[in-house]
Amino acid sequence: MPATFVPGVAAPEPAEAAGSAAWCFVFVEGQLLLPADEGLPLAPLAPGLFVASTHARHFLGRLDGTDCWALALPEAPPGWRRAPLRAAMMGFGEPLMGLASRAAQVLEWDRAHRFCGACGTPTELMAGERARRCPACNHSAYPRLSPAMMALVWRRHGGHGQVLLARSPHYVPGVYSALAGFVEPGESLEECIHREVAEEVGVTVTSVRYYGSQSWPFPHSLMVAYTAEWTGGEIVKQEGEIEDAQWFALDALPKVPPRFSIAGHLIRDTVMAMGGPEPQSTASVVRA
Ligand SMILES: [Zn+2]
Incomplete structure (x- = not known):
């Protein structure tokens, strides 16, 4: 049976998320992290490993009931290597290819909309919606397609x-x-x-x-x-x-x-x- 992905924005409680294994699509400077051991596939893991040092963290939804996250880190932790997204995606089948694509685009939108495009004020993530809003002028930025x-x-x-x-x-x-x-x-x-x-x-x-x-x-x-x-x-x-x-x-x-x-x-x-x-x-x- 093909895997079912249900998109979502509202993240589970951090304690709950840290305790259960999740799909984590972790990026460092636009490159996807894969296990350093090339024989190991990407697999669900406890996101707690990444939570402490993460500077961008977005819940993507659930794949067959397993939480999926897009995370950005300043550098690769021990045991992980950076891979160009295109090459990494070519090694995945669906649904991981689509999820890696989704994660990359959400993180790129988040990175590029930290400040309001209209007035320059720092933007804030909106609850329950994939959007960043300017508290000064209400301009909203959604992921661009x-x-x-x-x-x-x-x-x-x-x-x-x-x-x-x-x-x-x-x-x-x-x-x-x-x-x-x-x-x-x-x-x-x-x-x-x-x-x-x-x-x-x-x-x-x-x-x-x-x-x-x-x-x-x-x-x-x-x-x-x-x-x-x-x-x-x-x-x-x-x-x-x-x-x-x-x-x-x-x-x-x-x-x-x-x-x-x-x-x-x-x-x-x-x-x-x-x-x-x-x-x-x-x-x-x-x-x-
Ligand atoms: Zn503004």
Whole structure:
């Protein structure tokens, strides 16, 4: 049976929390702490270990009845090592991947909203709500989500399927992915797709179909993925954004992102649904 996560804000009493084992997603300067012994998985532990020196502590909810916490520490205690979040998440399956993503975003929101963005007064955590409020002017800051769309453009060309993949200059050499871009204020996701596809590669599309979405904590995106059918235009690369963009036959794809990211799922599922073979993965997409 899949694990059930019930989100919550109201923390249990500290004494109660310190006494029972809990999932703790502990971060030091944006990196997740994992057991120093690489053979040990992350497992529920008594949060009392971390409580004394913690400078940010947020209750996330319960996973199959076990409390889940996001904690920030100034440095890693003995027995723990720091791991980049992306690498740590790739080693987790669900539901830990989603919980680590949630914890990272809650801590980043908390870190970045210590002072009111309107008047500069120190903010206070609100009880029962994931929000920080300014006691001087009542301005409230909630965790920020930045929606970004992803589009895999496809076509039938001379009876054969093709997909349009592109490279950003910061990708590992040889890796291509679907097109992506942030949604602008006032724009629908569909409008964003037509605009981004036109800006990045100069083609027009139709039959925009929702594929799926993924929380992406780098630092606080919500990726919303679509497929879109090409209707016209030759590829014209956007200067500075797109290093290369090409049509690829389904059986001659370059390396693409792994299934860890929604880009990896979108490209694989679409190519295989069009009759192509499973594409090859790359271990990492972005240059270290
Ligand atoms: Zn204020």
